Amino acid sequence: MDPLIISVATTGNWLTREQTPYAPLSPREVATAAVDCWCEGVTIVHIHVRDSQGAASLNKDLFRETVELIRAAGCDIIINFTTSGRLGQLPDEDRFNPVELKPELASFDAGSINIRNGVFINSATFLENLAQKMLENGVKPEIECFDTAMIANALDLAARGFIKPPLFFQFVLGVPGGAQATAKQLLHMVELIPPGSPWSVCGIGPYQLPLNTLAIVMGGHTRTGMEDNIYYRKGELAKSNAQLVARVVRIARECEREIASPGEARKILGLRCLNE
Ligand code: ZN
Numbered sequence: 001m002d003p004l005i006i007s008v009a010t011t012g013n014w015l016t017r018e019q020t021p022y023a024p025l026s027p028r029e030v031a032t033a034a035v036d037c038w039c040e041g042v043t044i045v046h047i048h049v050r051d052s053q054g055a056a057s058l059n060k061d062l063f064r065e066t067v068e069l070i071r072a073a074g075c076d077i078i079i080n081f082t083t084s085g086r087l088g089q090l091p092d093e094d095r096f097n098p099v100e101l102k103p104e105l106a107s108f109d110a111g112s113i114n115i116r117n118g119v120f121i122n123s124a125t126f127l128e129n130l131a132q133k134m135l136e137n138g139v140k141p142e143i144e145c146f147d148t149a150m151i152a153n154a155l156d157l158a159a160r161g162f163i164k165p166p167l168f169f170q171f172v173l174g175v176p177g178g179a180q181a182t183a184k185q186l187l188h189m190v191e192l193i194p195p196g197s198p199w200s201v202c203g204i205g206p207y208q209l210p211l212n213t214l215a216i217v218m219g220g221h222t223r224t225g226m227e228d229n230i231y232y233r234k235g236e237l238a239k240s241n242a243q244l245v246a247r248v249v250r251i252a253r254e255c256e257r258e259i260a261s262p263g264e265a266r267k268i269l270g271l272r273c274l275n276e
Contacts, residue, residue, distance in 0.1 A: 004252050005268065031066050067079055103139060107141075124153075140270070140271055169193055208228050
């Protein structure tokens with residue numbers, strides 16, 4: 001098995017201080033959380049930014065500031081910017097902003113689904129434009145799949161040259177309106193991707209830890225963090241993102257699965273080298 005690539009999604013679009021006082025929201029808080037997680041062994045940080053009011057934003061300066069703070073700490077973590085538009089609340093044009101900053105990775109939500117009262121819209125035209133923008137900027141798509149149809153969409157885009165191999169999939173399971181967070185579902189999704197493609201999985205809420213563990217033993221990669229789950233265990237809030245990361249690292253070590261350094265992960269994912 002390849003060494004385990006652990007991503008941390010520290011913040012997301014929806015987390016609020018009312019839900020948990022431990023949520024990192026400002027660029028400085030997100031950067032500090034990323035560096036703390038890196039010290040625990042995390043490989044990739046998935047970054048969302050918030051404005052001074054704490055609202056989700058796609059402002060380039062906020063993304064830039066966050067990365068500068070991370071790098072100023074001597075941290076070589078892989079940067080993965082979100083391109084999510086908060087269920088249509090942020091305009092599609094702004095969703096290209098993070099890609100223009102040329103992070104090594106950016107999220108690529110490969111289709112549309114209902115999420116409770118909202119619709120997560122990623123039209124075919126938008127996805128072609130986003131993929132094209134990523135190609136032009138040397139950004140690798142982290143292909144987020146909330147159901148199997150999104151895998152089909154991604155494979156179609158790859159067949160038409162919009163996404164280059166190796167394809168890196170992130171299965172997002174347990175979202176209301178998306179695929180269920182079960183072992184059978186995960187196995188099925190892994191069987192649908194081209195053999196040898198690196199894949200990762202994250203589970204929402206109580207599914208986070210079981211899916212982290214499944215990925216470790218199946219040879220996949222995994223994501224943790226407060227964007228997906230704010231609890232350390234039932235009824236007990238996680239005190240930090242690093243606390244969630246440290247537990248995944250401990251479980252991996254118990255299973256004798258090595259943890260990937262950012263450098264090793266760059267090779268596995270076929271990323272361009274840092275500073276290139
Ligand atoms: Zn996200």
